[in-house]
Amino acid sequence: MADLVRIREVGLRDGLQLVKDVLPTELKLEWIEAAAGAGLPEIEVTSYVPPHVIPQFADADAVTAAALEVPGTLASALAVNLKGAERAYDLGIGKINYVISASEMHSRANVRRTRQEAVEAFRAVAAERRSRGLEGKVALSCGIATAFGCTLQGEVAEADVLRLVAEAVEAGADEIMIADTVGYADPLRVRRLFAAVLAETGSTPVAAHFHDTRGLGLANVMAAVETGIRRFDASLGGLGGCPFAPGATGNIDTEDTVYLLETQGLSTGIDMRALLDLRSRLSAWLPNETLGGAVQKAGIPGLAESYPSLATAMA
Amino acid sequence: MADLVRIREVGLRDGLQLVKDVLPTELKLEWIEAAAGAGLPEIEVTSYVPPHVIPQFADADAVTAAALEVPGTLASALAVNLKGAERAYDLGIGKINYVISASEMHSRANVRRTRQEAVEAFRAVAAERRSRGLEGKVALSCGIATAFGCTLQGEVAEADVLRLVAEAVEAGADEIMIADTVGYADPLRVRRLFAAVLAETGSTPVAAHFHDTRGLGLANVMAAVETGIRRFDASLGGLGGCPFAPGATGNIDTEDTVYLLETQGLSTGIDMRALLDLRSRLSAWLPNETLGGAVQKAGIPGLAESYPSLATAMA
Numbered sequence: 289m290a291d292l293v294r295i296r297e298v299g300l301r302d303g304l305q306l307v308k309d310v311l312p313t314e315l316k317l318e319w320i321e322a323a324a325g326a327g328l329p330e331i332e333v334t335s336y337v338p339p340h341v342i343p344q345f346a347d348a349d350a351v352t353a354a355a356l357e358v359p360g361t362l363a364s365a366l367a368v369n370l371k372g373a374e375r376a377y378d379l380g381i382g383k384i385n386y387v388i389s390a391s392e393m394h395s396r397a398n399v400r401r402t403r404q405e406a407v408e409a410f411r412a413v414a415a416e417r418r419s420r421g422l423e424g425k426v427a428l429s430c431g432i433a434t435a436f437g438c439t440l441q442g443e444v445a446e447a448d449v450l451r452l453v454a455e456a457v458e459a460g461a462d463e464i465m466i467a468d469t470v471g472y473a474d475p476l477r478v479r480r481l482f483a484a485v486l487a488e489t490g491s492t493p494v495a496a497h498f499h500d501t502r503g504l505g506l507a508n509v510m511a512a513v514e515t516g517i518r519r520f521d522a523s524l525g526g527l528g529g530c531p532f533a534p535g536a537t538g539n540i541d542t543e544d545t546v547y548l549l550e551t552q553g554l555s556t557g558i559d560m561r562a563l564l565d566l567r568s569r570l571s572a573w574l575p576n577e578t579l580g581g582a583v584q585k586a587g588i589p590g591l592a593e594s595y596p597s598l599a600t601a602m603a
Numbered sequence: 604m605a606d607l608v609r610i611r612e613v614g615l616r617d618g619l620q621l622v623k624d625v626l627p628t629e630l631k632l633e634w635i636e637a638a639a640g641a642g643l644p645e646i647e648v649t650s651y652v653p654p655h656v657i658p659q660f661a662d663a664d665a666v667t668a669a670a671l672e673v674p675g676t677l678a679s680a681l682a683v684n685l686k687g688a689e690r691a692y693d694l695g696i697g698k699i700n701y702v703i704s705a706s707e708m709h710s711r712a713n714v715r716r717t718r719q720e721a722v723e724a725f726r727a728v729a730a731e732r733r734s735r736g737l738e739g740k741v742a743l744s745c746g747i748a749t750a751f752g753c754t755l756q757g758e759v760a761e762a763d764v765l766r767l768v769a770e771a772v773e774a775g776a777d778e779i780m781i782a783d784t785v786g787y788a789d790p791l792r793v794r795r796l797f798a799a800v801l802a803e804t805g806s807t808p809v810a811a812h813f814h815d816t817r818g819l820g821l822a823n824v825m826a827a828v829e830t831g832i833r834r835f836d837a838s839l840g841g842l843g844g845c846p847f848a849p850g851a852t853g854n855i856d857t858e859d860t861v862y863l864l865e866t867q868g869l870s871t872g873i874d875m876r877a878l879l880d881l882r883s884r885l886s887a888w889l890p891n892e893t894l895g896g897a898v899q900k901a902g903i904p905g906l907a908e909s910y911p912s913l914a915t916a917m918a
Contacts, residue, residue, distance in 0.1 A: 471901060474866035475825055503859035503897035504866075507821045510790050544818035551789035551819075582818035586786060 293554045294519045296330040296495070297323050297542055299570075300351075301366050303527030304344050305335070307577060313347045315573050317354050319566065323524075324361035326562035328542075331355070332385060332521075334365045336372035352379045364429070368399055373413040377420055385465070386410050387431040388456065390449045391438035394469070398433075403448075407455050414460035423460075430456035431465035431497065435481065437472035446481060453488050464494045465521070468508070471501020475511035482515040495519035498540050500526060500580070505540035506548050513552065520545060524567050525579030541581040543567055547588065560588070608869045609834045611645040611810070612638050612857055614885075615666075616681050618842030619659050620650070622892060628662040630888050632669050634881065638839075639676035641877035643857075646670065647700060647836075649680045651687035667694045679744070683714055688728040692735055700780070701725050702746040703771065705764045706753035709784070713748075718763075722770050729775035738775075745771035746780035746812065750796065752787035761796060768803050779809045780836065783823070786816020790826035797830040810834035813855050815841055815895070820855035821863050828867065835860060839882050840894030856896040858882055862903065875903070 300316060311319075316333070323331050333355040339346035348365070355363035356379070364383035367373040376384045388406040389395035395403045410430060417426055434441075435449045453464055466485055473481075478496075485494055496512045496519065498505045509520060522545040528538035546558045560583075567584050615631060626634075631648070638646050648670040654661035663680070670678035671694070679698035682688040691699045703721040704710035710718045725745060732741055749756075750764045768779055781800055788796075793811075800809055811827045811834065813820045824835060837860040843853035861873045875898075882899050 474863065476867050501897060501901045502862055502903065503821055503856065504863055506818055507825045507863060510822045510825060541818065547817055548789065548819055548822060552791050582816060586816045588817065 291554060292518065293549050293556050294329050295542065295545065295556055295558065296332055296364070296519070296521050297328045297523065298332045298521045298539060299523035299525070299527045299542070301332040301335050302521070302539055303523040305342060305528070307344060307527070307574065309574065309576055310344050311573060313350055316347070316351050319570070320355050320363070321358055322562070322566040322569070324358045326566060327558040328361055329557065330362040330364055330383070332365060333363045336365060336367045336375045349375070349379060352381055356380060367413070369409050370412045370416060373416060377416065377422060377426065381426065383427040383429060384413070385429045385431060386413060387433050388452050389433045390444045390452055391434040391441040393441035394434045394438045397440055403452065407452065407459070410456060411459045417460070427462040428460060429463040429465055429495070430461035431467050433467045433469045435466045436468045436477060437470065439470050446484060449481065450484055450488050453485055457489055457492050461492060463519070464489050464492055465497055466494065467497035468499055471499040473498060473508050474504050475507050478508045478511040479515050482512055482517055486516060493519060495521065497521040499528070499538060500540050506544060509540065509545060509548060513549070513554065524570050525581050525584070527577060527579060538580065543581050543583045547583045606869060607833065608864050608871050609644050610857065610860065610871055610873065611647060611679070611834070611836050612643045612838065613647045613836045613854060614838035614840070614842045614857070616647040616650050617836070617854055618838040620657060620843070622659060622842070622889065624889065624891055625659050626888060628665055631662070631666050634885070635670050635678070636673055637877070637881040637884070639673045641881060642873040643676055644872065645677040645679055645698070647680060648678045651680060651682045651690045664690070664694060667696055671695060682728070684724050685727045685731060688731060692731065692737060692741065696741065698742040698744060699728070700744045700746060701728060702748050703767050704748045705759045705767055706749040706756040708756035709749045709753045712755060718767065722767065722774070725771060726774045732775070742777040743775060744778040744780055744810070745776035746782050748782045748784045750781045751783045751792060752785065754785050761799060764796065765799055765803050768800055772804055772807050776807060778834070779804050779807055780812055781809065782812035783814055786814040788813060788823050789819050790822050793823045793826040794830050797827055797832055801831060808834060810836065812836040814843070814853060815855050821859060824855065824860060824863060828864070828869065839885050840896050840899070842892060842894060853895065858896050858898045862898045
């Protein structure tokens, strides 16, 4: 298993999305710079939505422009429709994260459209990329949300997920991201669904997005790793949640996820000391948020000798 | 994997051990009765130590006597020396949990004796059982503490763990319990150590005791399950810690562990609704303790249809 795992920090987008206190733009940039400095290969820096919908992302253009100047990391951002994608293309971003809900009810509640309309909008986003001559320059990631079930609809059929994956790949997705938006995944279902998705995607890489809603987040990461997944979304301090998942604990913690993966002989390329330093600053920036993260709390004393990769990071 | 997993509730012992507020005896009994009612097959009800060492266990005799009257569960208790075991035999308990530290430094700091002295004391406990004619009537479990490393000593050699396991089995242990006392385990090391221990123990069952110190508790449970382990210690709300593991988060949560195992098609025989009801009462009984447990926080709405075993429990 000694290979590379790519972690995308989504705290600035999925994490901040439900945070009432608007984080000042300069702190967002400090976060991006520190995350890049800690070795995070990709950072989802913002979301292109109208400011009245989510005031937290009113500075999306400024954040994007500044993030694109930060060396050593790939800045990506969320666009859930053609309008958002056009803004992203105009800004010169290198990767757009798009999302389709596998749950029809979640799709209608979250973005007021059917799943099929979401697929068609993704095709329009890809067509726009083509017409701008940006193929090979801007990557398109297509996430499948509520892939393990939905608080509104209940069960989500695996066949629905696989059909959407196939349509996204066919439309031009450079990456498929499978999201357990409300925390219904468990190791057994993770293995089953990701194996089926991998059989569908061929050479298109597949990422996993887990929430730790019911405590199974890192057990799910292990199951996905064992199934061959090497790309994971995570947010510092587990910041995040979902408006349709009441009480949800948020995303899996970046720092605990890195710790888990490194102990398994996988390399994240992330400097744990720098990451924990950033994590401490985050607590100060968001005093009204309850942040998680067991490694932050317990530290990793005495572990350096057991894990050469962490020892290097801590040296 | 559709088989039985046996969970031992250790909140009343490992959980309460560091809790400053002494829980009244009647609430301990309410806890034991409710846990038994929820289907927990074994409850570690107390520890036989002098009251001045741990005032929380000053009522050990009364708790034991009352617990032995509770139907439907096996009451066990911790005894770390012959004196404690003699008290246990006198009280008529059906199972004694003994413990040996695999870390020489932890052994000296925790119970002021060498590992070899701990092995000899276990032999004396077994000899006493023989001389009282209690073989086949009182079970002896022998735990190996700090089996994955120690905050005081650092590394603990696998060979040391295996030697202690062999000595405990040879001395008459009916169960071996491998404990990650300070939260140094990870899935890779869990698989490696438990496979080696299982090769050593033959027909003697092996239990696992994990702390969630660095967030890997349930990932470690999965790894142990995959290695063939079917006995786990857990405490309600993750209550617990270790005086030599500063900042430690405590044991893995009983409720999250049950949820994980049931989603994997394993049967714990535990009624989740009754368990969560008890968990709510625990928060009220211990207002000064920060209890964990993601399932308690998020609930399991909409999941009944996905997991027939949980549906039955919730019915």
